Amino acid sequence: MTTTKGSVTGVNGNMVTVRVDGTVSMNEVAFIVLGDKRLKAEVIRVRGDLVQTQVFEMTKGIKVGTPAEFSGEMLAVELGPGLLGKIFDGLQNPLPEVAEKTGFFLEPGVYLDALPKDTTWSWTPVAKIGDQVERADTLGTVPEGAFVHQVMVPFGLLGSYTVKSIKPSGMYTIREEVAVLEDADGASYPLTMMFEWPVKRAIDCYAERLRPVEPMVTKNRIIDTFFPVAKGGTYCIPGPFGAGKTVLQQVTSRNADVDIVIIAACGERAGEVVETLKEFPELIDPRTGKSLMERTIIVCNTSSMPVAAREASVYTAVTMAEYYRQMGLDVLLLADSTSRWAQAMREMSGRLEEIPGEEAFPAYLESVIAGFYERAGIVRLKDGNKGSVTIGGTVSPAGGNFEEPVTQATLKVVGAFHGLSRERSDARKYPAIHPLDSWSKYQGIMDPAWVGWAHWYLERGSEVGQMMKVVGEEGTSLDDYVIYLKSEFLDATYLQQNSFDPVDASVSPERQEFVFGRAVRVLGTSFDFKDKEAARGWFNRLRQMSLDINGIEWGCDAFTEADEGFLSFMAERATGLDQKAALILESLE
């Protein structure tokens, strides 16, 4: 703790200038003391004894001469058992508890403990007296929901320590001392189950970072098969308004094959968060059999909440993700939307009167975005276990135009791009991920060569479709027309997925492989048609059969029956099978 104090000399929006009497550090937390309220702020520029701070609250009521206090600490979050299932604002204030205190409205200057201080946890010690420990080594464990929560040596304790005492098994709160460490000089460090960590510093207590290779299954066909995401990887979803970004994120947060999901609702509609808030406690996580909320943390700084806290909210979220990664868990962070976060930076940059870059975004936009996404990663921990943080961010480009700074800066650093298109969402083709514009650098659940082979039909089909707009159906050859129909078939029955259908909403990898095999069979088979009219009618029926199958539960008798019907219907017209398709089918079966 420093004892630096100061007094306000200027106010401009949420930027407050303070004259200080001592040392301050960049990004340190300050409080503007307004009567009995203390407004939290962060130091963003130091010039001589004048310090500029961004205040995380509305600044009405501040005067020249209002006192300010400096904490000496950077903006930090509390880490410890009890984070799961919580709903925080961007500064890790627990919103339900805030509501109990202040009612309907978010009154400024109300900061509550992030972790419940009175809950008792069933502690089991792991370290023994006399053990040598370093930061992030496990001292003991407590059960938290479906997980074993590891209580670790705080990440800020550098160097090596000896365990001097440790509490036996029993029930303790996070306030109680559970262990005492001693360093080489004999100084002792009493520890509880929680500690703080500054949000803007990445947690790096692992042995090494690994290459993300294992797919993170989302149970979404177009993503898992065509544009996969790896555990520890990054991806972005840009799209115009109404293209279904948020629905796609919600579906992913439900079905993703990870241990923990952290949702950062950053500068978006409050109503959308409410749906998650009310529905998640009711939904069951198939992996653990418990409520979905028990594996979820929501960081919620919606569009009308103070803009500086919006900037902090994504860091708050990613820090908690990194914390759970240290326990060998797979964590998925969904940030909706990173554009709003970038806009928060732009607002601040404007007030600091920095020289603007493109579209008035600050010149450091790219490096800040890159720095954020780089906090994702799969790591090997010191105990040999692996843990991962995967980051998926939506981008809301102005006018739906991807040629804007935030989208472009994001595309440079992510491993997969799921571009949503207005054209597809208008045609009610959901998820509206554009199959020709999107890409992924990760290996999915399927051999990339097979996927590439199927993707060729989409490209060729789209070319034929374009051509047909000019020359009409009559100017297109029957062969080309059939390719077009095949690509439409693949689009309608495989790429599109009904997230409101109980069965179709989540498709397991086994089922995806099976259905992909059926799609390959359709694409690779040559058919005998009299004319285009006949071809269209036949494909319409085939599509309908396939869509019906998508709605039938996997593995039941009705499924097998419908599948047999599908195959025999196909056999009626089939005249041969493409060699490549035959090879794919062979390895699939």
Add this chain to the structure above:
Amino acid sequence: MKKVYSRIESITGNVITVKASDITYGELAEVNTRFGVSLAEVIRLDNEMVSLQVFAGGRGISNGDEVMFLGHPMLVSFSDALKGRIFTGSGEPRDKGPALHDNLIPIGGPSVNPVKRIIPREMIRTGIPMIDVFNTLVKSQKLPIFSVSGEPYNQLLARIAMQAEVDLIVLGGMGLKYDDYLFFKDALEEGGALQKTVMFVHTAADPVVECLMVPDISLAVAEKFALKGLNVLVLLTDMTNFADALKEIAITQEQVPSNRGYPGDLYSQLASRYEKAVDFSDSGSITTLAVTTMPGDDVTHPVPDNTGYITEGQFYLKGGRIEPFGSLSRLKQQVNGKTRADHRSIMDGMIKLFAAYRDTLEKKSMGFQMSTWDKKLLKYGELFEREMMDLSVNIPLEKALDKGWEILANCFEPQETGLQSKLIEQFWPQKA
């Protein structure tokens, strides 16, 4: 004690600077000019230099004019006496009524805690089939009406205001033409809705700063009424003028513009107003309908674009009708399953057929031959436009659904409509 300063250091546009001490950020002051007294708000503090935004504008202010600080932020009087009254953007009476000074409340208050929000659940009936049937308006929804200048958006607003089943209407007019202001006044008076209306009107001739106050003042009043248990409908027209006023002020203050001259915080500014729409779980609600004119019918213009990202859908007014394509109520799914069994099917089915009609229309304009099916679609489209889309149609939801079946039966065989056989059995009109 009120502090009076008699030297203005600088005047730039609508912003004046005064050397003063012990001034609070956001505080109000009165500037005594030779044209009368105007309110001003503190928008920047820099040591002893205090910048104020003058509501009446900077024109005619002399650097010898007196500035008196009032020691409180912008407040508005709140009581039942507001009902039926008309005020300016700074809360002064615009009608002949008395000025109100009791029970003052601050404006631009804090945001609602997201965990205290509830999932929207009740529809608001408007008597307009294009809304009730196809894009249902839901209590606590925030919806803009996107339209080109010249479209009858104010007429539409006035109609919704008179027909919607709400307890109170707050109308915020920004940059309204004087004629439009009179139109609203007359329309509400004739419709008998004036007594449940509070109007805050800034006309195009008024100083631009007052325009900025209109949404905040309207929503502050609406919020208080909602907390007293009333279901309030807030109508804002036109939010593009509000955004343009923001732009004007930002540029005068030498802020770095971001997109087409608009300030970088346009999204946050719009969001903090729209997000006031809310359903208080054990009290009233605020529903917001806001006109957003699109310069050049361009939905990617910064104002409609940012608005679209904030609001829960949009009504797209074109050619004097609410377009079924481009219009969207994101909350309709929450309510249209509980109205009548055929509501969703009629909604989807009729729109699909209408889309087919539009394709046929295109084919026809290119000179292709019309098949029997095409002819059926043409007949259907014409009926749909006349009996459903026309803004003069004014029928309750159930009647509109019946009308939908009637139109379908008039043009098609049951199996051609793609509707579920179960519904067809129940609702298909029997020919006499």
